[in-house]
Amino acid sequence: MQFIILFIVQLFFLCFNILSLNADERTVKVGIYENAPKVFTDESGRPSGIFIDIIENIAKNEGWHLTYIRGTWVEGLDRLTKGEIDLMPDVAYTADRERIYSFHKIPALSSWYQVYVPRGSNIRSILDLEKKRILVLERSVQEAAFTRLSKGFGLNSTIISLPDYDTMFETVARGDADAAITNRFYGIMHAEKFGLEDTTVVFEPSDLFFAATQGKSKLLLDTIDSHLANLKKDSQSIYYKSLKKWTSEEVRFKFPVWLKILGLSAAIVLLISIIGSIVLKRQVNARTIELQKTQKFFMNIVEFLPDATFVIDQDKKIIAWNQACELMTGVKKEALLDQSNYAYAEPFFNEKRPILIDLINMPAPEIEATYKYVQRKDNRIYAESFSPQLRGGKGAYLWIVASPLFDQDGKRCGAIESIRDVTEQKLIEEALRESERKYREVVTLANSIILRWSPDGEILFMNKFGLEFFGYTGTELLGQKLMETIVPESDSTGRDLRPLMGNICSEPERFKRNVNENIKKNGEHVWIDWANKVLLDEQGQAEEILSIGSDITEQKKADDKIRQLNNELQRHAEFLEQRVAERTSELAAAMEKAQEADRIKSAFLATMSHELRTPLNSIIGFTGILLQRLAGPLNNEQDKQLTMIQNSSRHLLSLINDVLDISKIEAGQLExxxxxxxxxxxxxxxxxxxxxxxxxxxxxxxxxxxxxxxxxxxxxxxxxxxxxxxxxxxxxxxxxxxxxxxxxxxxxxxxxxxxxxxxxxxxxxxxxxxxxxxxxxxxxxxxxxxxxxxxxxxxxxxxxxxxxxxxxxxxxxxxxxxxxxxxxxxxxx
Amino acid sequence: MSNDLLIIEDNEQNLYLMRFLLEKKGFTVIAAENGRAGIDKALEHKPLAILLDIQLPEMDGYAVAAELLKHKELEGIPIIAVTSYAMVGDRERILAAGATGYIEKPINPDTFVTEIKQYFRENTADREE
Structure with missing residues (x-):
């Protein structure tokens, strides 16, 4: 309501100003530079652009003679400072500039700056600009603003100033710089041509004016204001035609509808107030109370919403800032309600600038063309964003939805935006992606053959290592049967491999580990140690088999060699054992023979001894008897000879005894x-x-x-x-x-x-x-x-x-x- | 007291030699040519001593000695082996079989009777005391 009243008052003054305009013909020197579509020189060499359309329309109505002085942006500003030109178009208002130049009141255009990068680059948010080369227009507002912005984020990027936008886009397109900052008008018009695209880095909303030399041109500026007010009121005016022509921005087309309605309402209100202010005031009061009631009701609903939600009116003034918003940002509604000029952006992005809710009015094709991160469904728009300052400075990923609001007559009456913190989901997604990446890396780079196949033996996947190992490409192998590719019908030991796949599926435990022969594309046979894992579906049926294999051909060869050597060794050992057994039995036989011979010898000796003694007994005995004269007397000769017999027999006996003794001793039998x-x-x-x-x-x-x-x-x-x-x-x-x-x-x-x-x-x-x-x-x-x-x-x-x-x-x-x-x-x- | 000596010997010449030497010293010699007869004669005559050859037909000297030892009435009668078994262990084996003495053949005719007498003279002396 306050807004409407304010507007009425403003309109009132504007009308008055227009009436009192000085219609003197005069020459106005206008500086121009190249910043299409706002101001530029067209192909035929004529000054062109939105600002030119506006000033020429005013000049026509006022009877001004316009003289254009061409130059760069900096030259234009210098000329304006020196008073060499009267007006410089496309100048953003700043407090610093107001000290040097004079500005009219009604903005000719509203714009902001945006970062453009080569299509497909990874630069998405402001943080991605770290250590990048960023181009800005020399001595422009954006230069200072971006420097401030990057400082705020602690960015360490190189900022390079160039004299015009075309050179900047060319430089980025060539790859000599990573990003360029231009106003949105230039960007909309030229990005596609240079193969660039926009980013979500949008900052420093600014209102653009014609600037005049300080203190000299109040009348000139007032005249511009009065014309602008009229131009903006009329949807069919040259102002909107120009905007449409240069930007295809139908947003502006809707804006005038709003203005028209408001203007109409204002006219009615004005009429009523002139005719009878008291009646009008009463009606207004009644209407106000009614509106307040409705508003209160809706505010309660908004307050209840779990997502951070705020509502703005058509003047972009904050009319609701719910509890969830307070919780998320830490900014109380008392500090924001009734604030305008993009105040709602500050708690999220630390600056007052257009955000998603400001894009509602933009036509769908244009959003799609210029804001690839913004999705649109009916009249709602959605976007994902990142706020570095939320969550206590840790930053938050946000899912934002904005929608226009309509009154009972279907007229636009404001907009609503809801913000949801999706950081947790985002981190989880990130972790999942990372884990997926690692898994993929492991599978791709593992020095094992990783194979997935279906229960009917079809190859579903094989990792890079496996493909290289078997000598196939993915397209050659995938979808083929194992039997016809890497599995031979039987291996070199004669094992039939045809039932193997079925066995693995039907007896997963038994075939959890299986060593079998495989065949490479070049026909080479290899031995693979496979670990098989059968994945079951919900019915418990084999759905897919994961097999991981290691090449053990060399090991197998070594094993075979060892086995062969072992067999040889065993044969040799058996031979030796046989020889030993043979020799042992030979020895045993010989031993037995020897023992037998020994027994025979002992028996022989015993018998010999006995049999020799028996006759000797008689010889020695009777000789003794005779010599003792027991058998009668002996003569000397007889005695002598018998003594000889006796000595001889005794000698024989001792000989027998000695021989027996020595035999026994030598046989080890002497005990x-x-x-x-x-x-x-x-x-x-x-x-x-x-x-x-x-x-x-x-x-x-x-x-x-x-x-x-x-x-x-x-x-x-x-x-x-x-x-x-x-x-x-x-x-x-x-x-x-x-x-x-x-x-x-x-x-x-x-x-x-x-x-x-x-x-x-x-x-x-x-x-x-x-x-x-x-x-x-x-x-x-x-x-x-x-x-x-x-x-x-x-x-x-x-x-x-x-x-x-x-x-x-x-x-x-x-x-x-x-x-x-x-x-x-x-x-x- | 009997003056009998029993000789169990199958070799005729050896028996004659011993009988001659012993009878010259005043002993009465009873002879048996095999073990069975020797045992019977021992039981019959209860001699002063029994001179026993080891290699005998049918029943050898070891068996005869063992049999003789079984008879209580023959207790105290020395059994003197007179044998050609002169191999290692023969003496010990014969003494272990129950013989009281061991005389190796060939005998020394000069000392034979003295050797024999020492076995039963002691016994006689025991008895006299």
Whole structure:
């Protein structure tokens, strides 16, 4: 209501001003520069554009003569400053400029700046301009504004100033810069031609005027204002025709309808107020109250809406700012209600500028052509946007919908915009996209074959690695059957692979892991270790199979080689085992044979011994009887010969005994028989046995047995045999003199020596003494009897006892044999 | 007291040799040519000692010794093995089978009777005391 009243007052003044206009003809110098479609030089060289249409229309009506001075934007401004021209078109109002120039009141055009980029570039929002080269018009409002804007976002971009828009768009189109900032009019007209497109970076809404030299041209400017007011009232005026012509912007066509209605209403109100202000005022009051009621009702509805929602009237004044809006932005409704001039944009974008709700009036084709982020459905428009300042400065992605509002008569009465914070969904989407990307990367780049196939064996997917591995392209393989491509009918081991695919589907667990042979496009056979995962549909039927495979051909070859070597090794081992078994049985047989031979030998020896002794018993026995004269007297010759028989038989007997002993010893059969006995008695008895023999040769036997020689544990028979042997030898090899036997026990060791005064032994013969069948002076000329077995038997027996035998001798003087043996049984024996 | 000595020996010459030596020293010799007869004669005569050959026909000396030991009435009569079995272990095996003494063939005719007498002289001496 206030707005309407204000407008009425304004109209009133305007009418008055127009009436009092000075109609003097005069020359007006107008600066022009190239900024189509606002002001530019057309192809025929004539000044052209919206501002030119306006000023020429005014000049025609006022009878002005217009002179155009061409130049760049900067030159134009300089000329205006110096007073060389009267008017410069297309000048945005700023406080700084007002100090230098003068402006009329009614804007000739409203515009804002927008960032244009090459089609398909990734620049979408202001933040994407980081480190980019951005072109601006030299000394323009946008230069300062964008510098301010980029500072606010902490952007680090390069701002390059160029003298005109065409050069800027060309530069971006060439790729020498990333973005250009132009006004929307220029952008609408030229972007497509240069292959550029708009972005959501829209800023610094500004009203454009004709500027005049400071302080000189009040009348001129007032005249322009009065004409503009009229032009804007009439939808058919040159003003709208010009806009339509240059921008195809039908928005402006609707705007005048609104103006027309308002103007009409204003005229009526004016009429009524002139005729009868009181009646009118009452009617107005009643209407106001009614409106307030309705408004209150609708405000409550708006307040209730869960999405941040605000409503503006036709004058873009905020008439509702709901609680959700307050929550989202932190700005209270008290601070915004009744504010205009894009105040609603500030809580979201930190600046007062046109936002989605301001695009409602733009025709659909134009929105589609210039704002690719804006969707339109009926008369609603939707857009996605990003606000860096929401969510405590973390920024928020917004989903915005704006719609015009109509009154009961179907007339436009304002607009509504709802904003929803979709940051969470956006982040989730982002995360999903990222995860999808990673998955795709893994699948594409994995060094494994990744294969998807249908239960009927058709290849649905194979990753890049797999395709390269098998040597196919995607188009060659996808949609083909596994059997006809990478799976041979049977592998080289003869395994039939035809039922494999069916098996994997019907027994997923068993075929979760399967190694089989595959075939490359070039026919090469490879071994693949497959991991198969069968994906089931809701009915539990196999829907798709995911198989991941690794090439194990080399490994397989190595395994086969190892297996082959193992087989060879095993064959070899078996051969060896067989050989060993053969040899073992051969040895066993030989052993048995040997044992058998041994048994036979032992039996033979036993029999021999027995059978030889029996006749010897008679020979020795009867010879003894005869020699004892038990069978009657003997003459000397008989005695002598019988004695010879006796000696011969005794020698034969000792020979038999020695042979038996040595055989037993060599066969390891000689066993010792330990028992406790009196060594002293053994020595004395043996001496007693030998004494008659010695006395016959007139040899004396002396004995010296130490007092400690008593009972010992040893093989008595063998000890006596050894002593007898030594004494026998001593008697045998001694012609005259004495035999001396001594014995003592020291530290459990018996020392027994037999010394004689016999022939003695050569030193070099001593070593041979103890070898079997060795008798010194052997040969046919030997002087003494004996087999030569005695000493070797003594030595062997003493060795078995753990004892020893040694000899000291001197030729012609005699010998001393010494034996040593333990007097107690040793454990080791 | 009997003066009998029983000789169980199948070799005629060996038997003659021992009988000659023993009878010269005043013993009465009863001879048996096999083990069974030897056992019967031992039981019949209860000799001073039994001289036993080991290799005998049918029943060998080991079996004869074992049988003799079974008879209580023969307790205390020494069994003296006189044998050509002179291999390792023969002596021990024969003594283990129950023989009191062991004389290896060929016998020494000079000492044979003395050797024999030491087995039963001691017994006689025991009895006299």
């Amino acid at each position: 010792l028989s330990y028992q406790s006995f009196s060594l002293r008695s053994s020595i004395e008895n043996t001496v007693k046995l030998i004494r008659p023999l010695a006395e016959k040769k007139n040899i004396g036997i002396w004995q010296e047995i130490s007092g400690n020689v008593e009972n010992i544990t040893a093989d008595q028979r063998r000890i006596e045999q050894i002593i007898l042997n030594l004494l026998n030898n001593a008697v045998k090899f001694t012609k005259k003199g004495e035999i001396f036997i001594s014995c003592n026990i020291e530290n459990g060791l018996c020392h027994l020596s037999v010394s004689d005064t016999g022939i003695g032994i050569e030193q070099e013969d001593i070593q041979k003494l103890f070898q079997p069948f060795h008798q010194i002076d052997s040969g046919t000329s030997r002087k003494t009897e004996g087999t030569g077995l005695g000493l070797s038997i003594c030595k062997k027996v003493l060795d078995l006892m753990g004892g020893s035998i040694s000899v000291r001798s001197k030729i012609g003087e005699g010998s001393t044999f010494t034996i040593k043996f333990p007097t107690a049984m040793e454990d080791t024996l």
